Amino acid sequence: MLQVNDLHVSVEGNEILKGLTLTIKAGEVHAIMGPNGAGKSTLSAVIAGKDGYEVTQGTITFEGKDVLEMEIEERAQAGLLLGFQYPVEIPGVKNIYLLKSALNAQRVARGEGEMPAPEFMKLVKEKLGYMKMDASFLQRAVNEGFSGGEKKRNEILQMLVLQPKLAMLDEIDSGLDIDAMKIVADGVNSLRAEDRAILLVTHYQRLLDYIVPDKVHVLVDGRIVKTGDAELAKQLEANGYEGIEESVA
Amino acid sequence: MSDTQTFLDTLKARSPHYKAEPTWIAARRQAGAARFEALGFPTRRDEEWKYTDVRSIAQGNFALADNAEFSQASAAALTLPIDAYRLTFVDGVFSSALSDLDSLPSSVQVLPLSKALVENHEAVGGPLGRLTGVDFSPFAALNTAFMEEGAVVRIAPGTVVEKPILLQFLSRAGQPVMCHPRILVEAGGRSEATLIEHYTGESEATNFTNVVGELMLDRGAILAHYKLQEAPLGDMHVASIHVEQSRDTRYTSYNLSLGGALVRNDLISDLNGQGAETNFLGLFFGQGRQHVDNHTKVNHNAPLTFSNENYKGILDDRAHGVFNGKVYVKRDSQKIEGFQSNQNLLLSDRAHIDAKPELEIYADDVKCSHGTTTGQLDEEAIYALRTRGIDEATARGLLTLAFAGEVLDKVSLDAIAERVELAVAGKLPERFNLAGLVEAAAALND
Numbered sequence: 269m270l271q272v273n274d275l276h277v278s279v280e281g282n283e284i285l286k287g288l289t290l291t292i293k294a295g296e297v298h299a300i301m302g303p304n305g306a307g308k309s310t311l312s313a314v315i316a317g318k319d320g321y322e323v324t325q326g327t328i329t330f331e332g333k334d335v336l337e338m339e340i341e342e343r344a345q346a347g348l349l350l351g352f353q354y355p356v357e358i359p360g361v362k363n364i365y366l367l368k369s370a371l372n373a374q375r376v377a378r379g380e381g382e383m384p385a386p387e388f389m390k391l392v393k394e395k396l397g398y399m400k401m402d403a404s405f406l407q408r409a410v411n412e413g414f415s416g417g418e419k420k421r422n423e424i425l426q427m428l429v430l431q432p433k434l435a436m437l438d439e440i441d442s443g444l445d446i447d448a449m450k451i452v453a454d455g456v457n458s459l460r461a462e463d464r465a466i467l468l469v470t471h472y473q474r475l476l477d478y479i480v481p482d483k484v485h486v487l488v489d490g491r492i493v494k495t496g497d498a499e500l501a502k503q504l505e506a507n508g509y510e511g512i513e514e515s516v517a
Numbered sequence: 518m519s520d521t522q523t524f525l526d527t528l529k530a531r532s533p534h535y536k537a538e539p540t541w542i543a544a545r546r547q548a549g550a551a552r553f554e555a556l557g558f559p560t561r562r563d564e565e566w567k568y569t570d571v572r573s574i575a576q577g578n579f580a581l582a583d584n585a586e587f588s589q590a591s592a593a594a595l596t597l598p599i600d601a602y603r604l605t606f607v608d609g610v611f612s613s614a615l616s617d618l619d620s621l622p623s624s625v626q627v628l629p630l631s632k633a634l635v636e637n638h639e640a641v642g643g644p645l646g647r648l649t650g651v652d653f654s655p656f657a658a659l660n661t662a663f664m665e666e667g668a669v670v671r672i673a674p675g676t677v678v679e680k681p682i683l684l685q686f687l688s689r690a691g692q693p694v695m696c697h698p699r700i701l702v703e704a705g706g707r708s709e710a711t712l713i714e715h716y717t718g719e720s721e722a723t724n725f726t727n728v729v730g731e732l733m734l735d736r737g738a739i740l741a742h743y744k745l746q747e748a749p750l751g752d753m754h755v756a757s758i759h760v761e762q763s764r765d766t767r768y769t770s771y772n773l774s775l776g777g778a779l780v781r782n783d784l785i786s787d788l789n790g791q792g793a794e795t796n797f798l799g800l801f802f803g804q805g806r807q808h809v810d811n812h813t814k815v816n817h818n819a820p821l822t823f824s825n826e827n828y829k830g831i832l833d834d835r836a837h838g839v840f841n842g843k844v845y846v847k848r849d850s851q852k853i854e855g856f857q858s859n860q861n862l863l864l865s866d867r868a869h870i871d872a873k874p875e876l877e878i879y880a881d882d883v884k885c886s887h888g889t890t891t892g893q894l895d896e897e898a899i900y901a902l903r904t905r906g907i908d909e910a911t912a913r914g915l916l917t918l919a920f921a922g923e924v925l926d927k928v929s930l931d932a933i934a935e936r937v938e939l940a941v942a943g944k945l946p947e948r949f950n951l952a953g954l955v956e957a958a959a960a961l962n963d
Contacts, residue, residue, distance in 0.1 A: 316904050319896075344906035356901045360919025362950045369915070369945070370905035377906065409919075410901075426905065 275326035286490035302487035345377035347433030364406035417448035453478030520575035549661025579695035582608035601683035609696020667699035674705035688718025730758035764790025788822035799828035803836030810839035832868035914942030
């Protein structure tokens with residue numbers, strides 16, 4: 269589904285990713301872990317298309333298409349969706365409007381036509397229930413005045429409504445208490461499907477107790493230095509990243 | 518020949534039209550002409566016109582239209598889809614064919630000025646020119662010199678006018694013409710009404726509209742006043758609107774300025790009685806080389822009066838906006854509240870705004886605030902919307918509408934809100950913020 273090959277990325281002349289290679293297949297849940305500054309967030313930002321990241325070498329393909337040639341919105345329309353570590357507040361744009369216009373923009377781009385309003389409302393209601401969010405959230409401006417936990421739940425709500433093929437979640441656990449973490453994890457787990465992949469970027473192993481990944485990658489200094497299964501995350505929890513760095517060195 | 522002389526010559530050529538008019542009108546017309554001749558067109562040396570160059574009007578040669586021909590189909594396409602009592606003017610000339618006063622209750626009068634002057638000119642003579650006289654500005658003087666047509670609206674005390682009263686001004690393409698409409702509104706005590714001024718026309722038009730509005734609200738009257746200015750992009754538009762509010766009245770102005778090459782609005786409210794409240798909501802949108810100037814003034818002439826002003830400017834390309842808002846508190850007008858906010862959004866590096874909020878206070882127990890800000894769209898928010906599959910142009914449109922939201926949300930007439938949305942953001946995939954889904958979402962809680 270997603271193929272990242274020898275990816276080199278610079279930000280303002282500093283090379284952050286130094287030859288990252290990663291393959292994600294449909295149905296898999298991958299976790300990328302690593303110390304601060306390793307380039308974890310850079311990877312998801314580059315895949316989503318954020319400005320300011322220069323790809324100096326390598327390729328990213330999604331279902332055979334060259335992601336780097338696609339506009340930001342085309343990536344989303346193709347099914348690549350990023351959940352932000354720091355969701356941005358959008359004053360004056362209601363949550364429900366964002367959900368409906370985003371969903372319909374994606375459906376129209378895929379030639380599916382807009383979803384009728386009653387069907388849309390039914391869908392949203394069901395997903396709100398999953399995220400234990402009140403319908404009043406729909407009328408509020410996107411993330412405006414939301415607590416940290418509410419913002420993260422809102423990101424997952426968008427995932428549940430938009431149903432991406434590849435959901436990338438950047439530090440979705442940061443700033444969450446244990447109850448909010450469970451709700452977020454339940455939401456993410458409900459996304460698991462044979463035709464969908466999930467990429468979790470996280471600093472802590474804690475999240476992976478709730479969302480058990482198929483593969484864990486350790487990212488250090490711009491490269492994946494080790495790949496394993498869920499057990500690898502537990503080792504990291506016990507020994508820290510330094511152990512890995514030493515063993516690689 | 519001076520710019521002023523061109524206009525005076527046109528007036529002279531028109532004089533046969535005015536032969537039979539009552540002497541008081543002739544006298545005012547002459548006073549208007551004399552005042553205009555003395556003042557001349559304003560220049561940028563005048564403080565009130567510092568940021569607005571009116572040479573494109575002064576150096577124009579505008580004829581006067583002599584008919585109101587306009588195809589029904591084209592007019593229908595321009596008319597707001599609102600169930601309203603409607604008077605239509607084509608290049609300033611009243612069109613009975615495009616007007617509709619069916620089922621207007623007897624407690625409400627809506628008349629073209631020409632008819633009001635024929636039927637009972639004395640009744641018009643008193644109020645006409647009392648608020649906006651020839652001294653107000655050269656344009657008010659010019660309007661008085663040329664006054665022929667416009668609208669007279671009288672609402673009897675206690676009347677709640679169920680449907681809006683729509684004054685529609687259509688501008689035709691062709692030889693440039695000018696018109697000088699006058700709008701006179703007398704809202705009786707405890708009456709309630711909605712007045713809509715709508716300026717629109719054929720896209721190739723290059724006319725000059727110079728309107729004067731005088732609105733009087735008697736004790737307890739409530740008036741919502743929409744001015745939707747969607748004039749063709751080659752039109753010049755000058756409006757001088759003066760509102761007089763007695764005790765316990767509530768006036769709300771929705772000044773929505775979208776069209777016109779050169780636009781100047783003067784809006785003044787006199788709060789003359791305790792409990793009077795005025796709300797100035799404004800949205801001005803400029804693109805290309807449009808120039809949009811809004812001058813507002815609230816006069817707190819009595820204690821316990823309230824004003825709320827919120828003007829939002831959105832400027833793209835090389836558009837130039839002006840906001841000059843003044844709150845004046847007369848000596849010993851205690852316990853008044855006057856709030857003013859002007860925020861501007863510049864969508865291009867070459868767009869320009871001159872914003873000047875002013876407070877002038879001669880009382881010591883008042884609550885007043887004012888502020889102005891100017892900014893750009895939040896690029897992070899545009900990125901966030903795009904990552905959800907919304908294309909860039911739409912994302913920018915959405916955020917622009919969101920900026921206008923505080924004003925747009927208060928526009929309760931959907932047909933008008935939709936016009937503004939379309940002008941500002943283009944065709945959106947969904948009605949912005951989904952007015953219709955609000956109820957649906959609320960029902961989810963049940």
